[in-house]
Amino acid sequence: MNDTTTGTSPEVLRERMVDRILANQRLTPSVEAALRHVERHRYVPDAPIADAYAEQAVITHTFPDGTHLSCASGPTVVAAMLNALDVQPGHRILEIGAGTGYNAALLVTLAGADGTVTTIDIDPDVTAAARRNLDATGFERVMVLTGDGAHGAPEHGPYDRIIVTVGAWDIPPAWWDQLVPGGRLVLPLRWRGTTRAVAFVKRDTHFESDWVYLCGFIPMLGQPGEQNTTIDTDGLVTIHYDIDQAVDVKALQGVLTREKTTVWAGATVDANESLDRIWLHLTATHDDTVRIEADQRAVTTGLCTPAIASRSPALVDGNSLAYFTIRRTETSERWQLGAVGHGWSGEQLAERIINQIDNWDRNRTADPQLLAYPTGTPVPDALDGKAISKPNVTLVLRNIDV
Known part of the structure; x- marks a missing residue:
């Protein structure tokens, strides 16, 4: 099967997509291999094949007023977040925001035969489409749930990794509770009108970032911050x-x-x-x-x-x-x-x-370090940085090293 507009096969387009990503960022061998393996165009069947592998988000669901509900995120952002998540074989993974099922397919590929992936979304039309796409592409063992992602999925936890693929203004307690100590949480976090993908490590009392990346995501429902x-x-x-x-x-x-x-x-x-x-x-x-x-x-x-x-x-x-x-x-x-x-x-x-x-x-490449303390956990008095209070966490932006 070739794209009718370009005459180019999906396999060639997929290879070009990964090569384009690699020209701008480093990927682990496992993430690169997963991107080359999973057929992205089969998760957006209504879009032209060339669009499926282009550097763009593909909108899949909208509200009646025309605002976007769900999409397949741009490949470069997908790759960057997977790289930061650092999935290892055997990991238990929770994904908040099922999307098309494409990201879950990549996650289960990275987690291997001994790993598990649970993906959850609040919209039943989104989860139904994700389920169809995953079944059609041989990833039946991904668990697809319909529910409020803010509550996580405790019945399948705890998790070694949690990834959020919708814009989050806050960090709900369930994500802290369901992540193992030392586990990684990667999410697009919003504060002061901007969004950054942030990779957090769960420490004894707080989340601590080790990666920040510019991105834009459809906002998560139910967080009117x-x-x-x-x-x-x-x-x-x-x-x-x-x-x-x-x-x-x-x-x-x-x-x-x-x-x-x-x-x-x-x-x-x-x-x-x-x-x-x-x-x-x-x-x-x-x-x-x-x-x-x-x-x-x-x-x-x-x-x-x-x-x-x-x-x-x-x-x-x-x-x-x-x-x-x-x-x-x-x-x-x-x-x-x-x-x-x-x-x-x-x-x-x-x-x-x-x-x-x-x-x-x-120093044009310096990023702040972010710390997130669950509400009720005291923030150390000696900690330097700007504190931002949210209902579920206190976010601390530590001074950018210039």
Whole structure:
């Protein structure tokens, strides 16, 4: 069978997919072998074969309003998270978010004949499709459950590895309880408007990260930890913030019409360089970090010009705001980084963003270490870092080494 648009076989497309991943990241031999073995196109049968092996997510289920419910994540993110999970033969694995069943097939391939894989999803249509796909591809022994993944699946635990394939704003107690000491939890974790795939190791009193990776995932249902508000009269600019943040929604109305200050850093980037670690620097140093989102009409008129219109970091303080921005340099081949402030404290907030741009510029690849203490477990007083309170854990971002 060949793809009707390219005339290329699935086997060739799969080899190209893995080679493309390897060009950008190292994989363990076992993860590479699993990716070359499992037929990804058979888990998205309604998509063109070329799309199944392209570097893109494939949407498989949507809500009636058109928002996405489930998808097959992009191959590079799948590979990176599997690599960080470090599955060994014989491991017991729990997957939160069944998706198409593709990731579970990779997991059971890695765990081998003596390992077990349980995958759970809250939506019965998603689990039914995953079950069909796994049965059709010879992975009948994967256990597929319908239920709230926040509760885990204690009847098949405890687990050596837990992987979450939906965006999680918090870490439910069940994931801590059902993971063995020294086990690994890999999940896309959201805080302060940004998402990172994080690999945690379970220590005696807390989770401790040893890997952080930029990603984006469909949010997990049932974790309403984020709120948002528009801040202009036409509803074109939105601020997204966490429920633990003291954002004065009324005071921010009309902030973009107040006194404006623009400050530029000395740092520049080319068009292909990621800027997201600047966001991490801000979350590790400032409690008032939020996400700003601007409609293209706001960008075109100059009302609000964030570095990335749909998602850029910002700082808020009472009736003042500053956000991260960029502009082309004279050569047009590079972009200069800066901040735009509005309101009485706008210039001060913009300078704070510039300070973190400067810190990032000294070491552009540094990531924070994340610690997650279950609620009720005391956080050591001597522990340095920025603490973020969530209902189930206290997340601590340790200072980025610059």
